[in-house]
Amino acid sequence: MQLTDSGRVPLSRLVADRRCPLLHLSPSPGREEEISIMVGFKATDVPPTATVKFLGAGTAACIADLITFPLDTAKVRLQIQGERQGPARAVASAQYRGVLGTILTMVRTEGPRSLYNGLVAGLQRQMSFASVRIGLYDSVKQFYTKGSEHAGIGSRLLAGSTTGALAVAVAQPTDVVKVRFQAQARAGSGRRYQSTVDAYKTIAREEGFRGLWKGTSPNVARNAIVNCAELVTYDLIKDALLKANLMTDDLPCHFTSAFGAGFCTTVIASPVDVVKTRYMNSAPGQYSSAGHCALTMLHKEGPRAFYKGFMPSFLRLGSWNVVMFVTYEQLKRALMAACTSREAPF
Template identity: 60%
Template sequence: MVSATASEVPPTTGVKIFSAGVAACLADVITFPLDTAKVRLQIQGESQISSGIRYKGVLGTITTLAKTEGSMKLYSGLPAGIQRQISFASLRIGLYDTVQEYFTSEEGKAPSLGNKIAAGLMTGGVAVFIGQPTEVVKVRLQAQSHLHGLKPRYTGTYNAYRIIATTESLTTLWKGTTPNLLRNIIINCTELVTYDLMKGFFVKNKILADDVPCHLLSALIAGFCTTLLSSPVDVVKTRFINSPAGQYISVPSCAMTMFTKEGPTAFFKGFMPSFLRLGSWNVIMFVCFEQLKRELMKSRQTAGYAT
């Protein structure tokens, strides 16, 4: 993202994929409680069985969850979340530059906005199909609660994979692929393209050097834009994935039910934790991604000189 300075050797595709995977996993571990809070706020109002507990705000939801279900509940589904980043984020972020160059017709020419968007569409779409089962398991584990007087559906990550595949169907692991595909195309394009454009703007106009402050600010702006555009699809995706068989006929049915029963504001439920999560996730991921790429390439150069 944005050409390297003359003194730097551009990172290889392998370095980018590895760096993206590691950075995304680190960001996920740190921000996971915010993601769990987002899921709980998004499904609030959906269940016919109520425990009498209402979640209010980001900190309120996190505090209530910790008090009523234990602090470890904030990390329910984390193994699936890590698996998701390894199979999903490493590809959509790590391959972005490579695909961007592929769409650029003339060698050495800077990619156009269209090239950037096309790269975001392709890497995001491919990554969704590969990582969707981990998304289904992650959301269901985050959403399940023992406060309704019912036995939890799953006891752990691999138990969830097994039960979903055997009691529902193997294809259920790809449930919600359509809204998730739409969501991640929006996220990937907005997140990567906005970050790329903002970073290029700051560096080109000499507002900030290509370093941590530039990466941090660019990531924060990208996080806000991404949350704003993806929130409605994200809420529908979460509701549909978490729903038991037969509750919603289709994704449009889920969206229409939400609209008629809860109003248009339902599509922005959990917006603040979504932004806090996505904004902080972006900052941690992009800053670590950029630094890790540089350090790995320096190590490769040092090893090359030594031999």
């Protein structure tokens, strides 16, 4: 099949279903109707509803978690390493070194399944967290801009902070259980929980109901920061690429925007993420507050401790953002196309 100079296929040379979501019809005046090939589902004329965004965000986040969970587990192990030692002893006795070293050590000492410790709680977390913080972002942004299509940076940041904090209020216990599972070694006598349900019950029994909400303050701060960095950066990069006509609203644009959002988010959120992980995983009474945890880290391990696990954080957030946003954009279009087809089958 031969393409024209514009990268389009003449209609007379292509026999295809006009309803195919991978093809976009673009007739030109005075010329034979042509079809431009695009990657993924074509955007529908009707914008996605709040329900479609809510369900699509949760589903896309779960898919992203399934793919990137080992990187997240490696990040947690690196973040908690050395928390009971000074910086000199921590370096000397480090069990995990680097992303690949951490993953290989875990596979060798605990088995491959250890990389997916806490996956059930992680999926529970994403289905509730992402549905709220990502799925409701556009709706909240429109609320703050009173329905205006032109949202300023302030409205975007405010919307990101709101949905990020709201997500924590909905799903904090799932995050606590996920972190506890990822932090515990599968081998040895130090294992604290036998299953996801056991973790919920044990934490509630030994630490009270408040134990399931441990670390809420740093997690609210982290999610507000992450949501702003992630969604607002993605929003801004995508808008800039489209306005400058550098890319069309298609998979390459979504990929580029998501990768940039992942890097910016990692740089901004890593310190808060380390404190959140340490505090959530701490034994009762080890730290009096998240602030005390941060000060203890600074005193014992120095400023670099706040960027422990940076590389797995970036690998995880970068890849997670790419998978999540690309999947999310495609799911929104697929769901809306399905809804449209159901309403008008002929």
